[in-house]
Amino acid sequence: MTDKPPWERRELTVGELSARSGVAVSALHFYEREGLIDARRTSGNQRRYRRDTLRRVALIRIAQRVGIPLADIGAALARLPEGRTPTAHDWAELSLAWRDELDERIHRLQQLRDDFDGCIGCGCLSLQRCALANPHDEYGGHGDGPRRLIET
Template sequence: MTERPAWNSRELTVGELSARSGVAVSALHFYEREGLIDARRTSGNQRRYRRDTLRRVALIRIAQRVGIPLADIHDALARLPEGRTPTARDWTRLSEGWRDELDQRIHRLQQLRDDFNGCIGCGCLSLERCALANPHDEYGRHGDGPRRLLES
């Protein structure tokens, strides 16, 4: 079991960061390779992370959970201030940047859910009328034949 860092410790080892964040060491190494977090190296070549890396890791995990691509997370984290712990205002600015995208995603999922409910109940099995498999008869515009199979 990893020893807990002192409450006033300025830096965390990779094991401490893993234990505190609940993220595997391998994932932390991946985040570092991708430029999402950074560490300094000791004279013994061991990683040391600033305490605010815990907040960055939490943001990464939450953003991933809602489907934000890593490239977008990277860009957002790059806008955080260097040399100081980000404030609540900094985090709010980041999350507001994703609000529209998340609202659009929620709207699309609600539409899909509603169409799916209707599809299960109707039993039409018609590619011509099915709003879920063939909205607005898109396949019909491309001519006869198995168009849907060609897309796979």
């Protein structure tokens, strides 16, 4: 790339970005195709990423880990002025916007954890406990499939 040490460079190769972020090169290419990150191309058609792309990739990975769909992550990043990398303030706003959805997921997971050993949550009356949790098959009227675990 240049004679400068890596910490003085303004741009990273895809391999350097992969190594620093812990994200596979194929995933970085996917993020680029999806518009989550951008790269410029050198005259030799090699990708070069701004150093602040590391922060953007970190945000993507954190959001993915908690279950935020890539489409929602992309929509949130697209709202940033000029597609810039999120600041601490931006991250606070993004996480606040996702808080209700995450709280709902936490609630469902806790409910699943607490009911998993004794009830599959469908109102089928096939388990002995269902007669207590779902007397008269009340959940059956809501349609097929699990019902108890998705209601709040």
